[in-house]
Amino acid sequence: MAAIALYLCGAAYLITSVLQKRSANHQWITAFAISALGLHALATYPMLFQSQGLNLGFFNVISLTFWVINLLVLLSSLKKPLHTLFIFLFPFSAVALLMSVISHDESLVTQVNGEMIAHILLSILAYSLLIIATLQAILLAYQNYQLKHKHPSGPIRLLPPLQTMEALFFEILWAGEVLLTLSIVTGFIFIDDLFAQHLVHKTALSILAWVIYAILLWGHTVRGWRGFMAIRWALGGFTALMLAYFGSKFVLEFLLS
Structure with a gap:
């Protein structure tokens, strides 16, 4: 309390x-x-x-x-x-x-054994960083909207410059994608069957989230994606990732129990 x-x-x-x-x-x-x-x-x-x-x-x-x-x-x-x-x-x-x-x-x-604890910790760290990146994306969307509509006053003045916010967003996103990669790899190594009935949705959605974030990072690096384009892809990856773990866990514990 x-x-x-x-x-x-x-x-x-x-x-x-x-x-x-x-x-x-x-x-x-x-x-x-x-x-x-x-x-x-x-x-x-x-x-x-x-x-x-x-x-x-x-x-x-x-x-x-x-x-x-x-x-x-x-x-x-x-x-x-x-x-x-x-x-x-x-x-x-x-x-x-x-x-x-x-x-x-x-x-x-x-x-759970030590290997599974390592996998769980990597997963939680990956989810945590990607949630932070999503919150950063929401702030970026607000900042972009206010600047686009020429409202550079009020709460927006309390935020760092747009370029700083965007650079932080992609730094966090890169770190989250690396940890998500390690989480998926350790899952394949330490879990006997990632495509078992109770894990298949989590596995498929996690891989989908990884692909979405990979496309976003590729688009930013190669094509220069930024602004609302990057924000939309980030929110799409976040949705897939949250459904992968928390959505699947909610269904198993509350709807199917």
Whole structure:
């Protein structure tokens, strides 16, 4: 509850800053993030790691993913202008953590070996980076729209220059695609049958997401794709990736259980 309260307080502070058209204090944002992440970790660890194995329930994984996303953004924001992403991340993290506490189910515990843990961690890191890239794409779309319609005032003034935002977007996208590649490769190596009935949708959609992101990166490098063209491809890859893991997991745990 303390972690959730800190996330919500941080979100309220950022939203207030935007409404008042002033830059948020980086030290305050960092303090909110570090405090909330520490408490989030203390709350999540015993729910994930249990004596019988790992509890990789739907909301537990979402909560862990948001923890990783927040950590990556926090570390990156020390050198790059990514702190504006917390305006999305803080409220979603609060909801994710609350749902993991409310819906905790010990029957979802599974035993996994070290190889599978490595695959799971790579997957979560890949998803986390690509979610960050998607949030960056949303901000880019907003920035592009405002500049195109000659509204360079209000909240847009709080964002870094468009070229900086776009460069960050493709840097994060490249890192996410590399980790997604490793995740898919380790899946083929460590999982006996990735095309088994309960995994086939996840595998096919993950490969589709990888292809979409690969086309986007190729188009940017070779054809110079940027702006709304790049944003549309990024959102398409994100949709496929979310359906691959969270969509499949939701169906298996809630609709078919």
